[in-house]
Amino acid sequence: MLTLTNVYKTFNKGTINEKKALNGLDLHLEDGDFVTIIGGNGAGKSTMLNMIAGVYPIDCGKITIEDKDAQSGVEKVINLSRMPEYKRAAYIGRVFQDPMKGTAAGMEIEENLALAYRRSKSRGLKWALTRSYRWGITKKEKELYYEKLKTLGLGLEERMTSKVGLLSGGQRQALTLLMATLEKPKLLLLDEHTAALDPKTAKTVLDLTGRIVNENHLTAMMVTHNMKDAIRLGNRLIMMHEGRIIYDVSGEEKKNLHVSDLLTKFEEVSGGEFANDRMMLS
Amino acid sequence: MGNIGALFQALPGAVSQGVLWGIMVLGVYITFKILDIADLTVDGSFALGGCVCALLVVEKGRGPVEALLMATLAGFIAGAVTGILHTLCDIPAILAGILTQIALWSINLRVMGKSNTPLLKVDTIFSKLVAVSGMPQSTVAMVTGIVIAVLLILFLYWLFGTELGCTLRATGNNEDMIRALGRNTKTAKLIALAISNALVGLSGALVCQSQKYADIGMGTGAIVIGLAAIVIGDVLFGWVRSFGSKLMAAVVGSVVYFVIRAIVLWLGMDANDMKLISAIIVALALCIPVFINKWRNYHSYSEEGPTC
Ligand SMILES: Nc1ncnc2c1ncn2[C@@H]1O[C@H](COP(=O)(O)OP(=O)(O)O)[C@@H](O)[C@H]1O
Numbered sequence: 036m037l038t039l040t041n042v043y044k045t046f047n048k049g050t051i052n053e054k055k056a057l058n059g060l061d062l063h064l065e066d067g068d069f070v071t072i073i074g075g076n077g078a079g080k081s082t083m084l085n086m087i088a089g090v091y092p093i094d095c096g097k098i099t100i101e102d103k104d105a106q107s108g109v110e111k112v113i114n115l116s117r118m119p120e121y122k123r124a125a126y127i128g129r130v131f132q133d134p135m136k137g138t139a140a141g142m143e144i145e146e147n148l149a150l151a152y153r154r155s156k157s158r159g160l161k162w163a164l165t166r167s168y169r170w171g172i173t174k175k176e177k178e179l180y181y182e183k184l185k186t187l188g189l190g191l192e193e194r195m196t197s198k199v200g201l202l203s204g205g206q207r208q209a210l211t212l213l214m215a216t217l218e219k220p221k222l223l224l225l226d227e228h229t230a231a232l233d234p235k236t237a238k239t240v241l242d243l244t245g246r247i248v249n250e251n252h253l254t255a256m257m258v259t260h261n262m263k264d265a266i267r268l269g270n271r272l273i274m275m276h277e278g279r280i281i282y283d284v285s286g287e288e289k290k291n292l293h294v295s296d297l298l299t300k301f302e303e304v305s306g307g308e309f310a311n312d313r314m315m316l317s
Numbered sequence: 318m319g320n321i322g323a324l325f326q327a328l329p330g331a332v333s334q335g336v337l338w339g340i341m342v343l344g345v346y347i348t349f350k351i352l353d354i355a356d357l358t359v360d361g362s363f364a365l366g367g368c369v370c371a372l373l374v375v376e377k378g379r380g381p382v383e384a385l386l387m388a389t390l391a392g393f394i395a396g397a398v399t400g401i402l403h404t405l406c407d408i409p410a411i412l413a414g415i416l417t418q419i420a421l422w423s424i425n426l427r428v429m430g431k432s433n434t435p436l437l438k439v440d441t442i443f444s445k446l447v448a449v450s451g452m453p454q455s456t457v458a459m460v461t462g463i464v465i466a467v468l469l470i471l472f473l474y475w476l477f478g479t480e481l482g483c484t485l486r487a488t489g490n491n492e493d494m495i496r497a498l499g500r501n502t503k504t505a506k507l508i509a510l511a512i513s514n515a516l517v518g519l520s521g522a523l524v525c526q527s528q529k530y531a532d533i534g535m536g537t538g539a540i541v542i543g544l545a546a547i548v549i550g551d552v553l554f555g556w557v558r559s560f561g562s563k564l565m566a567a568v569v570g571s572v573v574y575f576v577i578r579a580i581v582l583w584l585g586m587d588a589n590d591m592k593l594i595s596a597i598i599v600a601l602a603l604c605i606p607v608f609i610n611k612w613r614n615y616h617s618y619s620e621e622g623p624t625c
């Protein structure tokens with residue numbers, strides 16, 4: 036489904052701040068994989084997701100995604116390696132760590148949803164000039180948004196014309212999650228999307244995440260610094276260290292993992308620097 | 318201070334000026350309010366509109382309407398240049414605008430071949446309409462300006478309800494998000510800058526035809542006038558919600574600005590002081606919310622913890 040082959044990324048190359056963030060990364064995801072990703076600070080987790088989404092170009096290597104052609108239904112391999120970010124968005128939905136980043140504060144809830152709903156729609160001048168939003172959101176669309184918002188269980192369906200800026204961080208994150216999956220993406224990227232929330236809200240959003248991914252059979256990658264969540268959710272777990280994947284488990288083996296196993300594994304590769312790391316158990 | 322009669326005589330002219338400059342304010346509204354960019358191209362593209370217009374009607378003997386259209390096109394191109402510098406070359410918007418503005422100074426001189434051109438003895442849209450309707454020039458200018466402004470507001474209302482327009486609004490709101498949702502924010506910004514400066518160019522040409530001369534300095538400080546008009550419109554009509562009314566408020570803000578200007582002149586102040594006053598209006602409008610916020614934060618502090 037998604038394949039990363041020998042991907043390298045170095046930030047600030049040739050300067051004193053040179054930083055190898057990805058160091059020959061290889062990864063292959065099957066359709067429907069829900070991968071949780073853990074690793075210490077600076078291990079390259081965010082960078083990996085950013086490379087897949089196209090936030091920065093990769094230095095070398097290859098990123099491809101398989102997609103069914105809408106008309107013929109034939110599987111084809113799409114090379115994402117040098118595609119601009121906005122084009123990759125046709126395949127990829129994202130939720131950021133910062134709740135402010137995923138929604139437009141000055142626009143209404145339904146306008147935000149409408150922007151997301153049109154994510155993978157066709158392009159071109161005719162498309163650009165079709166009427167939409169506020170004046171053009173159809174009744175049918177509104178009903179869809181209403182039903183979808185209701186599934187969040189946050190009461191947002193009754194506030195569809197409120198500005199998103201009035202929502203709490205947790206509400207915004209839940210909305211972003213809905214927006215990212217409204218048009219079923221080939222791949223969903225979640226980068227510590229509950230890290231900025233209080234524990235209770237974080238749990239709500241996390242449960243929601245699990246439910247949305249399962250119900251829609253999404254292929255997803257979720258970075259978390261909570262090892263229990265990493266074990267509890269998903270069918271596969273990878274651990275990163277210094278820009279590489281150093282541990283990769285799935286299926287039964289993953290289900291039977293304990294936090295202590297991960298700690299041991301981590302100390303093995305990092306030489307025991309774990310105690311003062313943010314990647315904690317809580 | 319003159320007598321009050323003199324002020325009343327000056328008012329119709331001020332109002333019509335305000336409406337014609339209001340079309341520039343609509344352009345500034347697009348960049349400043351929607352894209353959240355202060356686009357300094359405006360000073361240059363306003364004068365460009367005037368210079369192109371003067372060149373066409375005086376030197377080339379073209380009709381006044383054609384001159385308006387060409388000035389609009391010239392402004393569009395100027396805005397596109399800023400857009401390319403900003404989006405393709407990643408130059409910060411302010412600097413990109415300054416570069417185009419400075420370049421336009423030389424270009425405007427080249428266009429006119431001299432630093433100002435009077436439009437004596439040539440037809441303008443206003444002189445033609447005066448001849449047809451028999452109304453005074455200032456009334457004709459005002460009515461024409463209002464008609465054009467209303468048409469443009471309708472156009473912008475439609476544009477910002479399209480996919481492109483909403484991409485623009487969202488770009489000003491949260492660029493990261495809208496890129497993650499698959500919109501090409503660079504193209505959107507480029508188009509917005511071009512359209513914005515097209516309006517500014519048109520406004521420059523209208524002002525040129527109404528005052529019957531073009532001057533390469535006519536755009537100096539236009540951006541500040543535009544911002545001041547938007548601020549005044551905001552203060553007077555802060556409560557309006559719909560996009561169309563907000564655009565209307567910007568044009569009315571421009572009219573109020575020129576009325577204030579007429580009063581300031583009537584009070585005997587130097588016209589050149591208007592730039593200082595405009596700058597102060599804009600600076601105050603930008604500072605006041607910041608200071609209110611700081612003041613609130615400062616005063617809500619309590620050592621004992623929450624008092625509520
Ligand atoms: N935009 C950037 N510019 C420079 N260095 C960066 C940038 N993004 C990430 N890095 C560096 O790359 C390394 C990996 O970062 P990141 O992928 O954010 O780690 P994490 O696993 O904590 O998410 C870190 O050393 C970080 O400082």
Ligand SMILES: [Mg+2]
Nearest residue numbers: 080081082227
């Ligand atoms: Mg990170």
